[in-house]
Amino acid sequence: MEHKEHKIMKTKTIKLKNYLKQINSNYENVRSTGEQKDFYTVIQPFVDEVYEFTDEWVEYAKNWIHKYKPKNLVVQQVESAFENIREICAQSFFAKTSYRRFKHTFHSINYTLEKLLTEISKKEAD
Structure with a gap:
């Protein structure tokens, strides 16, 4: 049972890292193009997901x-990463979002997710 729980936790965390990469990509895109996405067809569905x-x-x-x-x-x-990813999720679609603050939050979340993946790997090896 333990091995299955570790695998599920790893899979979920990797999926969250992929969402984080997408959030960062959204932000980089909107900053470079200045293109505003439609709230109802793009932003809200992504944020809800x-x-x-x-x-x-x-x-x-x-x-x-x-x-x-x-x-x-x-x-x-983990709770902090949860709150932070929810915070920057919608912010990633707006060019006026502070670059420094966004990147700091992004790196903080990524650090926690990497740390979690490392801990899962240690438990899998036990």
């Missing part, structure tokens, strides 16, 4: 951390 997935991911991640108690990761980091 990310929100739905992050709701599922954060609960699974918190349960995984409680159960397996990884050394270098705490629930607060």
Whole structure:
């Protein structure tokens, strides 16, 4: 059962990293082109999709951390990544979003997801 839980957690975290890459790509695109996307056909569906997935991911991640108690990761980091990805998800479509703040938040989320993937790999190896 443990191996299956690790695999599910890894798959979900990789999917979240892919959403994060897409969010970064959205932001880079809007900053370079200045093109405004349609709220109802592009922005809202993407944000809804990310929100739905992050709701599922954060609960699974918190349960995984409680159960397996990884050394270098705490629930607060996962909750922070959850809140931050939801925050920058919609912001990524607007060129006026602060570049420095966006990139700082992006790197913070990415760091937590990488740390989680490392901890999952350690548990899989045990």
